Amino acid sequence: MTRRAFTVRRTAFRTRTPLALRRGRGSTSAEPAASAPSAESQRAAVRERHRRLYGLRGGERGTLAGAPERESATGGQVAQDMSEPRLLTLPPPPFAVRMLNRLSYGATPTTVAEFNALGDNDRQRLANYVDWQLDWDAIDDGAVENRLASAGYTTLGKPLPQLWADHVAPDPDYAIRMRPANEVQRAAFVRAVYSRRQLREVLVNFWHDHFNVLVSEFSAGPLFPHYTRDVIRAHAKGNFRALLEAVATSTSMLYFLDNINNSRSGPNENWARELLELHTLGAENYLGFTDPFEVPPCPEDPSYPIGYTDIDVYETAAAFTGWSAKNAHWEFPAENDGTFVYRQSWHDAGPKFLLGRMLYPEQPAMKDGRDVLDRLASHPRVAKFICRKLIRRFVTDTPRQALVDSAAALFRANWQRPDQIEIVLRHILNADDFVNGWGWKNRRPFEATVAAMRVLGHDWTLRLDHEKSDEFMWRMGFTGHLPYNWAAPNGYPDTGLAWSGANSLAMTWKLLNWLTETSDGGVPLSPILAATRAGVPAAQWTANTLVTFWCNRLLGYQPEAARRQTLVGFMAQNGDPASYVIADTDAWAINDLKRHYNHQRLRSLVSLILMSPEFMAR
Numbered sequence: 001m002t003r004r005a006f007t008v009r010r011t012a013f014r015t016r017t018p019l020a021l022r023r024g025r026g027s028t029s030a031e032p033a034a035s036a037p038s039a040e041s042q043r044a045a046v047r048e049r050h051r052r053l054y055g056l057r058g059g060e061r062g063t064l065a066g067a068p069e070r071e072s073a074t075g076g077q078v079a080q081d082m083s084e085p086r087l088l089t090l091p092p093p094p095f096a097v098r099m100l101n102r103l104s105y106g107a108t109p110t111t112v113a114e115f116n117a118l119g120d121n122d123r124q125r126l127a128n129y130v131d132w133q134l135d136w137d138a139i140d141d142g143a144v145e146n147r148l149a150s151a152g153y154t155t156l157g158k159p160l161p162q163l164w165a166d167h168v169a170p171d172p173d174y175a176i177r178m179r180p181a182n183e184v185q186r187a188a189f190v191r192a193v194y195s196r197r198q199l200r201e202v203l204v205n206f207w208h209d210h211f212n213v214l215v216s217e218f219s220a221g222p223l224f225p226h227y228t229r230d231v232i233r234a235h236a237k238g239n240f241r242a243l244l245e246a247v248a249t250s251t252s253m254l255y256f257l258d259n260i261n262n263s264r265s266g267p268n269e270n271w272a273r274e275l276l277e278l279h280t281l282g283a284e285n286y287l288g289f290t291d292p293f294e295v296p297p298c299p300e301d302p303s304y305p306i307g308y309t310d311i312d313v314y315e316t317a318a319a320f321t322g323w324s325a326k327n328a329h330w331e332f333p334a335e336n337d338g339t340f341v342y343r344q345s346w347h348d349a350g351p352k353f354l355l356g357r358m359l360y361p362e363q364p365a366m367k368d369g370r371d372v373l374d375r376l377a378s379h380p381r382v383a384k385f386i387c388r389k390l391i392r393r394f395v396t397d398t399p400r401q402a403l404v405d406s407a408a409a410l411f412r413a414n415w416q417r418p419d420q421i422e423i424v425l426r427h428i429l430n431a432d433d434f435v436n437g438w439g440w441k442n443r444r445p446f447e448a449t450v451a452a453m454r455v456l457g458h459d460w461t462l463r464l465d466h467e468k469s470d471e472f473m474w475r476m477g478f479t480g481h482l483p484y485n486w487a488a489p490n491g492y493p494d495t496g497l498a499w500s501g502a503n504s505l506a507m508t509w510k511l512l513n514w515l516t517e518t519s520d521g522g523v524p525l526s527p528i529l530a531a532t533r534a535g536v537p538a539a540q541w542t543a544n545t546l547v548t549f550w551c552n553r554l555l556g557y558q559p560e561a562a563r564r565q566t567l568v569g570f571m572a573q574n575g576d577p578a579s580y581v582i583a584d585t586d587a588w589a590i591n592d593l594k595r596h597y598n599h600q601r602l603r604s605l606v607s608l609i610l611m612s613p614e615f616m617a618r
Contacts, residue, residue, distance in 0.1 A: 092438045093555065134237060210279065262322075263346035264347060354372065355375045449508070571605050
């Protein structure tokens with residue numbers, strides 16, 4: 001949903017309108033109703049609108065007006081001069097590379113060696129790696145924390161009251177106010193590239209998308225270190241019910257979805273709607289404006305309704321009235337430290353019926369809201385919705401129903417256990433679907449960028465108040481995938497189709513190319529020449545050898561012959577790819593391309609491999 005939609009809903013829900021009026025009934029107007037247009041005239045109007053807006057010929061298939069049709073290879077009709085989709089099948093990399101490219105932000109020579117040392121066969125190595133990574137508190141990650149501290153990050157460890165006192169209460173300049181948000185955003189890159197707790201970083205990113213809060217939002221941004229540290233990171237592998245309440249009581253989320261001002265005198269449905277539609281049951285289980293007493297039972301467990309209605313949204317909003325934060329509200333001016341507070345005087349304490357359950361009046365403090373969270377966390381359709389999203393993140397855009405069902409059964413059976421998410425994740429990551437999968441997902445721009453930085457051997461730390469870091473963030477913005485910067489509450493999309501547009505791909509490729517060409521203070525961000533000199537003796541710098549070295553380094557294997565030959569031809573130019581030794585120089589020689597700007601050509605070779613389907617797949 002868009003923020004514009006929020007405004008409409010907020011205005012419409014200032015008073016709890018009777019059900020009949022919400023359905024458009026109860027009008028007292030004495031004017032006679034206008035006669036309804038005929039079905040035929042309505043169809044004609046729709047056809048005319050389609051023709052005008054989309055160029056469609058009324059009554060025919062969806063073909064561009066004036067464009068001749070031709071038969072496609074699959075038997076369908078396509079417009080003339082429009083390209084057809086083509087399935088690209090990639091050869092699979094070694095097992096360790098396939099696993100690490102989905103369990104982490106990209107395989108590197110070091111992590112492949114670590115993975116292969118964890119057992120005697122592939123399944124054993126995978127199980128041991130998953131167990132090791134899920135026990136992330138036992139993994140020493142002091143180096144990345146030291147890197148952040150040395151780079152001048154100052155707000156990431158501040159507790160919530162300190163963030164409020166330093167960046168909100170005194171109404172500081174915008175740069176000071178939003179520094180915590182900017183630090184969290186840049187720290188996401190640092191951790192993704194350098195953390196040894198790679199599975200944690202991938203999972204944290206998943207939950208940030210699921211419980212999305214816009215990092216640049218004026219009220220939520222200054223408190224973002226608390227949201228990412230004490231809410232998302234603290235509960236990433238724990239209990240979903242505990243995570244739900246941590247999100248519901250987070251000041252950043254209270255601001256972002258407007259529950260901070262949700263009271264019985266001015267109810268607001270934004271948080272309630274997104275809690276049901278995005279965070280738990282999903283739009284797939286939305287039943288519209290249905291009488292909640294007539295909702296069919298859920299086949300998996302008849303004690304729960306099969307879905308939720310608009311009335312459930314309104315009643316959920318009432319259940320969360322009074323959940324707020326100490327923000328010097330005019331009724332409570334002395335309360336001003338940014339922490340969560342429950343205001344009994346704001347709470348709608350009347351009876352409520354939602355999700356097939358009656359909530360009785362005058363319950364103890366916060367019990368209405370907590371009853372809602374209990375009901376959702378134990379709902380069988382919530383289990384399927386969350387597990388499907390987890391499988392989509394780690395395995396495929398189109399999860400197999402059998403894996404969804406088996407994961408959901410574990411999710412629900414363990415809904416009160418503190419390690420519920422860990423149990424479910426271990427099941428998914430050891431499943432045959434995960435083991436056998438490859439190329440079912442594409443790297444989104446953030447993932448492609450940090451994977452390139454990892455495999456290129458970067459030792460460059462993104463920071464604030466730094467020109468080259470600012471340029472990096474500016475370029476990253478054009479890809480559409482700056483961390484936590486998705487304005488709508490549904491979080492960044494997680495399917496290949498959503499990121500297959502020309503702009504997203506082109507801007508990602510431009511950034512990857514920039515990483516291979518750029519220096520900071522005279523030091524290359526990507527040590528391409530140094531890595532080549534260390535890995536290939538100068539006497540063996542032929543086009544064949546250099547392509548083999550960099551494909552192994554960046555991909556973990558060699559691409560198919562046709563694509564490899566394109567890379568070899570680019571590197572060789574007019575030299576023999578097998579025998580001509582390319583000099584370790586960057587001299588100008590426009591009349592003999594095999595000698596022309598050799599260092600620049602080597603960096604461009606690396607850039608081309610980074611842009612390949614093999615690198616972008618996972």
